[in-house]
Each structure stands twice: as C-alpha cells, then as structure tokens.
Amino acid sequence: MPRQLSAKRRAGVVVERLAASYPGSAAELCALAHGDPFELLVATILSAQCTDARVNEVTPRLFAAYRGPAELAGADPAALEELIRSTGFFRAKAASLLGMSAALVERFACEVPQAIDDLVTLPGVGRKTANVVRSVAFGVPGLPVDTHVKRLSKRLGLTVHEDPEKIETDLCALVPKAEWGALSLRLILHGRAVCVARRPRCGECVLADVCPSASL
Numbered sequence: 001m002p003r004q005l006s007a008k009r010r011a012g013v014v015v016e017r018l019a020a021s022y023p024g025s026a027a028e029l030c031a032l033a034h035g036d037p038f039e040l041l042v043a044t045i046l047s048a049q050c051t052d053a054r055v056n057e058v059t060p061r062l063f064a065a066y067r068g069p070a071e072l073a074g075a076d077p078a079a080l081e082e083l084i085r086s087t088g089f090f091r092a093k094a095a096s097l098l099g100m101s102a103a104l105v106e107r108f109a110c111e112v113p114q115a116i117d118d119l120v121t122l123p124g125v126g127r128k129t130a131n132v133v134r135s136v137a138f139g140v141p142g143l144p145v146d147t148h149v150k151r152l153s154k155r156l157g158l159t160v161h162e163d164p165e166k167i168e169t170d171l172c173a174l175v176p177k178a179e180w181g182a183l184s185l186r187l188i189l190h191g192r193a194v195c196v197a198r199r200p201r202c203g204e205c206v207l208a209d210v211c212p213s214a215s216l
Contacts, residue, residue, distance in 0.1 A: 135181025
C-alpha cells in the first residue's frame, strides 16, 4: 500500500528519486540536437506529434540550408515543406517556422527572447515550447507540460487538472524553481520507460511506494 503523503512531500520524493534515476541538467537531458536557442526553438516546433529521433534526422539538413532566422524567414515554402515532410503536419509546421522566423527578424533583432510573454507571441510557440526553450537553452525556470508530464503528474497525485497550464501552475507550486525544467524531462523519460500509458510497470517503478495510483 503506497504511503500517504501530502502532495508537497510526495513531490519532493519524486524530484529526488527521478533525479537519481535520470541524472543531469535540463540541457543534458534534452534529446533534441541543437547548437543555440534558435535551433532548439525550430526543433521543438518540429517535435510536435513526432519523435525526437526523427526530428534529429531532419534538422541537420534544415540548419545547413537556413542558417538563422533571417535565412529561414526568406525560405521558399515548398522547399521548406519538403525538407521537414517526414516530421508530419509539414505544411502547418512550415508555416509556423516561417512566421516564427519573420517575427524574430522584425521584432527581436533575430534573437530568441527569454521572457515567456515574448516567446508565446511567436507563431507556432505555446507555453510548452516556450518553457522548453527557457529551461534548456537559457537555463532559466520553465516547466513544459506534455502528454507524459500530464499523465504522470495526475497518477502521482500532484494535480487534478486536465488543462496543461493549470498542471504547470500546480507543479511549479510544489517544486523548487531550479528543478522545473529537469523534472519535466525526467517525467517524460520515466513515462516512456516505466509509467507507460496503457500498462504502467509499477513493479519496476522507484515511485511505487508513494504513488496513489500504483498497482502493487
């Protein structure tokens, strides 16, 4: 029977044990290959409903063809679509990349901003993408909520919400700022390896004794 802990104490255990299982900073844990904040922003946009491995196959050619926001903003849409076709939803992603790059050129002097209120004004950039860039590229507090983070945070009793922004608020209130980015990535890794969607492997889970949803 899992131990009965408050959400705050349980969150502390989650942070500690996942850090031991998946060590490293947010930058070290991020699987998307990139060389600077702009490349990470592009890769994160491409990663929507696509594996990181596939994105990493596409981005070297993309970054070789378009070196920075100004070049990408001026890309031929058809040529860009062809380059990113294998990531899925390539027309919508191409439009986002073109719009995002143009906005960086026009409003931010070709530099990716750090402030979340600025990042989310860029085409194709929501809070999840903005928080990835903040936590990984800039090393500042940001807690991206994807499907794995949503599933695990609910199973662990750290939130009761479905809305990603409310989940983000709940998790940020339970966890020190310095842990936000790395915790998100660790939850993702744990969700892929152990706490899978259909049949979570509770018998292998380092959190089973504190998880309200554990089946032991």
